[in-house]
Amino acid sequence: MLNKVILIGRLARDPELRYTPSGVAVAKLVVAVDRAFTNRQGEREADFVDVVVWQKLAETCTNYLGKGRLVAVEGRLQIRSYDDKQGVRRRVAEVVAENVRFLDRAKEAGAGGSPSPLAEGSFGEEIPYNESDVPF
Numbered sequence: 001m002l003n004k005v006i007l008i009g010r011l012a013r014d015p016e017l018r019y020t021p022s023g024v025a026v027a028k029l030v031v032a033v034d035r036a037f038t039n040r041q042g043e044r045e046a047d048f049v050d051v052v053v054w055q056k057l058a059e060t061c062t063n064y065l066g067k068g069r070l071v072a073v074e075g076r077l078q079i080r081s082y083d084d085k086q087g088v089r090r091r092v093a094e095v096v097a098e099n100v101r102f103l104d105r106a107k108e109a110g111a112g113g114s115p116s117p118l119a120e121g122s123f124g125e126e127i128p129y130n131e132s133d134v135p136f
Contacts, residue, residue: 003076005095008103009033011069012048017062027058029065029097031073050094051075061100070103 012030019025029051034044051073053061065071075097084090 005073005075005077007031007033007049007051007073007095009046009049009071011065011067011071014066015053015058015062017058025055025058027053027062029053029061029071029073029100031071050092051097051100052078052094053097053100057097057100064102064106066106069106072099072101072103073097074099074101 009031012032016028017025018027031049031051032046033049034046038044073095075095077093078096079091079093081089081091
């Protein structure tokens with residue numbers, strides 16, 4: 001059996017971070033993914049896919065991603081059911097992320113005021129090291 005989903009799109013809104021009663025971080029992302037075709041008016045439509053991210057990856061996404069950021073999500077499709085407040089049975093389809101890649105650079109500080117790890121100038125800088133620390 002195989003259940004594998006790969007999405008590339010932009011976040012439709014900022015990530016929502018919550019914690020389970022046992023303290024495990026869980027974040028909800030909504031990724032807007034363009035369809036491969038245009039409608040009758042010649043416009044591209046998009047699907048808005050709910051993505052659930054767990055543990056440290058959830059906290060990282062919340063700290064460094066925001067609305068409009070380009071991401072790649074790799075995970076599995078999950079269909080679950082629940083009863084809403086009126087007692088009506090509802091079904092939800094969502095992607096449970098195993099990996100989230102940031103595909104663009106933040107224009108300014110990341111969400112939550114923290115500087116993005118992909119901020120301008122963070123690439124190509126020399127890191128000082130001691131030759132005796134290199135194991136080969």
